Amino acid sequence: MIFTLVLACSNSFTQKVTNSNSKVQSTECRVVQHARGESCIPLNPKRIVTLDFNSFATVLALGIKPIATWVTTEIEDDFRYFQSKVDGIEILRSSSGQINLEKLVLLHPDLIIVISHPFFEGVYKYASQIAPTVVLPWIEHRGNWKQHIQDAAKVLERTEMATQIMNDYNRRVQEVKQLLVNKKRSLRISFAYVASGQLVITRKKSFAGGILDDIGLLNPIFEESRDKHLADLLISEELLPKIDSDILFVAPLRKGDRSIIKRLQQKPLWNKLKAVQQEQVYLVDFSVWRGLNILAAHEMLNDLSKYLVRTYA
Known part of the structure; x- marks a missing residue:
């Protein structure tokens, strides 16, 4: 740009x-x-x-x-x-x-x-x-x-305020963890977004991946693949079945990308995803899950709490 x-x-x-x-x-x-x-x-x-x-x-x-x-x-x-x-x-x-x-x-x-x-x-x-x-x-x-x-x-x-902010964040991370402990669930979650007509999966170094890793929910799939330093990894349709997460969150970068997601959902390989088979694929807000700031982090934790409670209530 x-x-x-x-x-x-x-x-x-x-x-x-x-x-x-x-x-x-x-x-x-x-x-x-x-x-x-x-x-x-x-x-x-x-x-x-x-x-x-x-x-x-x-x-x-x-x-x-x-x-x-x-x-x-x-x-x-x-x-x-x-x-x-x-x-x-x-x-x-x-x-x-x-x-x-x-x-x-x-x-x-x-x-x-x-x-x-x-x-x-x-x-x-x-x-x-x-x-x-x-x-x-x-x-x-x-x-x-x-x-x-x-x-x-x-x-x-405002260093004291910064410490308080991170303490609040860590407290909320523990709250989400506790949701799973109470349900005695061990989950693996992935987040992918659609940009320029292609599916991109986020990893540990990304914003959403880092938060999922803080909670202990991030699916480590693709973490050991090439370009380890990258936060995101482009996924071809052939690799879709390798996303064996229990829950998959997906976000369109732009409103027009929703049509790409719909086309993906019509592919036979899409139906082989574990999350699809368990009906645990959720569309989320790109601006939240790629937010890169503490306000977005809290919104993402809100999403996780909502969907985890909805799924495992």
Whole structure:
């Protein structure tokens, strides 16, 4: 995906940036190290703007409400875990892959947060002229959402809150485990999604796979196959019967991918899946099961609790 910055070449834009910077520089600040160097951020930032989806979710989970965030989709409609959480937050929508820097200047942010990802590679240079900008490591940790919470908490001085967040997550993991202990069930679960007309199965290094592994439910099938470092593995139709999970969760990447799932369900090989034979294939929300943030993690745990109770009540 090509990332383009919308830059204003007029003198007025330069003046706005200069004025915005002077306001920030005149306040006391503390130096924080980040993925692109260091920045001196306000001691108590009040006007935080996030420029990526997962930082937005993480900042919200840390109990801080940004004044704005930039997204490329309708988060209120497409992401149920943001329901009621975005009230009062300006959504800088863009379907073209562009950030309007002039609009960002007019928000007068005192801290901008973004992740280190090729998609945002060109952002830091310009964002840092508007306000102190922190680039949280992302590619360095291969998109580790748990580490992202810790990194954001250090910048925002919310480390105790981060510990509480992970304690709450671990408590919920144990609750789901207990559901199975009470039912004396030993299960293996897989999650696959459909993208570009193909079925992709997620493994331990993926978001959903990691959560299933935390609970002890992940089917280790395909974990020892080639490209061990990959979180996802493309599955051909011929390999479908090898998905011998008790339960299979499937998600379409886009609404149009539902037709691909329907076509798969008409294949003779599909009916050989253990989960199909046991009528334990469930369609789930891609934005949740591929969420890469703590809000999505809790929604996924909600799904697991719901379907496990429904299946083994």
